[in-house]
Amino acid sequence: MTAQTAAYLDTLEPIVKDLIAPAAGEIDRTGTFPRAALEALGRAGLLGLVSATEVGGLGQGHRAASLVMERLARECASTSMVLCMHYAAAAVIEAHGPRALREDIAAGRHISSLAFSEAGSRSHFWAPVSTAAAVPGDGQVRLDAQKSWITSAGQVDSYVWSSRPLAADPATARGAGGASTIWLVPSRSAGLTVTAPFDGLGLRGNHSSPVRAEGVVVGRGAMLGQDGDGFNIMMSIVLPYFQFMSAGCCLGLMEAATAKAAAHVGGARLQHLGSSLADLPTVRAYVARMRIKTDLVRGLLLDALDALETGRADAMLRVLEVKAAAGEASTEVTELAMRVCGGAAFRKEVGVERHFRDARAATVMAPTTDVLYDFIGKAACGLPLF
Numbered sequence: 001m002t003a004q005t006a007a008y009l010d011t012l013e014p015i016v017k018d019l020i021a022p023a024a025g026e027i028d029r030t031g032t033f034p035r036a037a038l039e040a041l042g043r044a045g046l047l048g049l050v051s052a053t054e055v056g057g058l059g060q061g062h063r064a065a066s067l068v069m070e071r072l073a074r075e076c077a078s079t080s081m082v083l084c085m086h087y088a089a090a091a092v093i094e095a096h097g098p099r100a101l102r103e104d105i106a107a108g109r110h111i112s113s114l115a116f117s118e119a120g121s122r123s124h125f126w127a128p129v130s131t132a133a134a135v136p137g138d139g140q141v142r143l144d145a146q147k148s149w150i151t152s153a154g155q156v157d158s159y160v161w162s163s164r165p166l167a168a169d170p171a172t173a174r175g176a177g178g179a180s181t182i183w184l185v186p187s188r189s190a191g192l193t194v195t196a197p198f199d200g201l202g203l204r205g206n207h208s209s210p211v212r213a214e215g216v217v218v219g220r221g222a223m224l225g226q227d228g229d230g231f232n233i234m235m236s237i238v239l240p241y242f243q244f245m246s247a248g249c250c251l252g253l254m255e256a257a258t259a260k261a262a263a264h265v266g267g268a269r270l271q272h273l274g275s276s277l278a279d280l281p282t283v284r285a286y287v288a289r290m291r292i293k294t295d296l297v298r299g300l301l302l303d304a305l306d307a308l309e310t311g312r313a314d315a316m317l318r319v320l321e322v323k324a325a326a327g328e329a330s331t332e333v334t335e336l337a338m339r340v341c342g343g344a345a346f347r348k349e350v351g352v353e354r355h356f357r358d359a360r361a362a363t364v365m366a367p368t369t370d371v372l373y374d375f376i377g378k379a380a381c382g383l384p385l386f
């Protein structure tokens with residue numbers, strides 16, 4: 001860590017302690033969107049974490065974003081997921097958006113999210129089937145889509161949105177690594193409808209809902225990057241950010257579950273034996289497995305960040321690996337936490353049950369673990385990814 005990274009974590013800490021941690025249980029119970037947390041993060045400059053300093057941001061990158069995710073997810077993974085999607089969208093806007101919007105994001109005046117997944121192509125976000133069509137005569141564009149999941153749907157100011165290209169050739173636009181175009185869509189555009197409330201197993205405050213677009217009209221200036229360049233933007237900007245931040249979330253969940261489980265087994269007494277659960281070798285071995293898996297993921301995450309930052313030859317492989325490893329490990333570690341804490345965990349007394357539910361998301365969030373296994377296997381075997 002550098003002095004600068006310590007500074008943004010120092011800024012984050014009181015917000016986490018005073019606001020985010022105390023609200024986490026209520027957010028989970030009621031599905032409330034973490035608005036107060038976002039406002040506090042915005043006031044502190046942390047919504048502009050990955051915005052360039054030239055537009056007033058903190059000028060940070062993947063390392064900072066993943067460390068912030070870890071800290072948040074230890075307390076409230078819903079808040080961490082909302083911020084994850086904002087940072088992923090902000091990174092695209094940083095690269096291709098207008099300066100005024102970049103300044104708004106840096107100042108905490110604009111919050112965004114990613115609108116990639118579609119009912120038609122499901123978790124294959126790289127192959128949108130939704131359309132963009134030029135409106136005859138007036139230089140505007142009509143977007144139609146059935147987006148299947150947008151975190152913070154209806155809550156944020158804009159969506160970074162994928163569609164098939166304007167000049168779509170059906171023969172190429174439906175291929176495995178389908179051609180696509182990225183747009184900035186204001187969330188209050190006419191024709192946009194959040195079609196269902198979010199009622200998920202975990203991350204219950206993240207408001208990931210389906211959104212329908214019927215004849216949504218945007219200007220050509222809403223295009224981020226070039227027509228047909230969406231795949232490149234997804235792979236070069238969004239994928240690394242999302243992989244690292246998702247891994248950071250998983251790490252936070254693992255750290256929280258491991259710490260709570262260890263504290264519980266140390267304190268839970270077997271009065272008739274004059275000992276604690278931690279005196280049972282079986283229980284201690286499970287806690288050891290949790291600790292080892294958590295530390296393995298931290299090691300891989302830090303190595304993957306080093307690989308990316310130094311341009312190491314294995315950087316892309318590490319980027320692919322880090323979310324797959326962290327996602328799977330966090331399901332295992334939180335499941336072990338449920339086991340060693342027994343009925344006290346099942347009845348929510350220890351607080352690991354929320355982490356157990358929250359941890360289930362990463363494995364099915366695109367790119368899903370199984371798709372990553374496919375990519376990593378192809379890379380290991382020298383085959384093209386798409």
Ligand SMILES: Cc1cc2nc3c(=O)[nH]c(=O)nc-3n(C[C@H](O)[C@H](O)[C@H](O)COP(=O)(O)OP(=O)(O)OC[C@H]3O[C@@H](n4cnc5c(N)ncnc54)[C@H](O)[C@@H]3O)c2cc1C
Binds near residue numbers: 113118124206364369
């Ligand atoms: C909490 C949450 C928040 C989300 N937020 C957003 C968001 O903000 N923006 C956004 O765009 N999306 C978001 N998503 C969507 C997410 O990225 C995935 O698109 C979605 O979870 C996939 O669900 P599905 O039912 O369509 O999966 P499906 O595609 O139906 O997958 C079902 C199963 O098939 C497997 N599978 C699919 N294809 C392959 C393959 N080629 N090889 C091997 N196995 C395969 C998958 O791994 C999975 O196990 C979010 C999802 C969740 C859970």
